[in-house]
Amino acid sequence: MNKEIIKNELDILFPNPKCELEYSHDYELLLSVMLSAQTTDKSVNIATKELYKKYDTLDKLNTLSIEDIKNYIKRIGFVSNKSKNFKSIVSEINKIGYVPNDREYLEKLNGVGRKTASVVLANLFNVPSFAVDTHVFRVSKRLGISNKNDDVLKTEKKLKKYFDEKDWNKINSQLVLFGRYNCTSRNPKCKNCNLISICKEKNKN
Ligand code: SF4
Structure with missing residues (x-):
């Protein structure tokens, strides 16, 4: 099942994802x-x-x-x-x-x-959420979780339906990092991507 393939790969790539903004308060x-x-x-x-x-x-x-x-x-x-x-x-x-x-x-x-x-x-x-930024928006489409014409709100709804609520925050952070470092907007690292078999844009990139 694609959901499990995505979850497993994200856990391998980013086992302890966290927000990269630095703050003390x-x-x-x-x-x-x-x-x-x-x-x-x-x-x-x-x-x-x-x-x-x-x-x-x-x-x-x-x-x-x-x-x-x-x-x-x-x-x-x-x-x-x-x-x-x-x-x-x-x-x-x-x-x-x-x-x-x-x-x-x-x-x-x-x-x-x-x-x-x-x-x-x-x-x-730790409120279960999905913050759809530019990375999550792009990666969700490529992985077939959302469709080409879905807007940000629709993408959020689909992500919430696709993944279990207990996993939302972790997967949200992992998708941000995956989009930032692997599945980048231009020149994504498709050659080394273990999600290529389910990717909708593998031929474009
Ligand atoms: S195959 Fe390329 S475009 Fe598809 S998910 Fe992997 S890195 Fe992203």
Whole structure:
């Protein structure tokens, strides 16, 4: 069964998958996931390293102006919007002092959508989720879990139906890593891929 083949291969490739964003506090994860839109986790980690070290509490982060934030994150792109969102999220979270296990609350924060909320809920609270980022979106199609015309929400629904709920968070992280390092957008490593027999795009790549 394809599901078992996929699960086994992902377990071999990524036995202990984890989020590659670096954070020490719950709010840092939330901020870093928001910042990671349209860029790599690596560049977010570089941009936030000094920022989180120097401003290591919510109160301290809350003293930063949008211009201050821009100076720290200028290398990651979409800096204007991301700086405003950063300031706004810090201000909101600082009112309660922690990131709550509450999707509705999270999705109302500026710059936080369904995907960001899912990553935060899965990593902080182990809430079973599927955050469909660009890697998960692409790999799901290639592995035949979703179809060519499915949008992100439909892909999420299909992934949730395809895999057992107890496995969602682990497989989500594994699919991100598989898409990031193996089944890349351009030049995927098909020659060494053990999922080639079930792949829908093996001939294209
Ligand atoms: S065969 Fe290539 S495109 Fe298909 S899943 Fe493997 S790496 Fe991805």
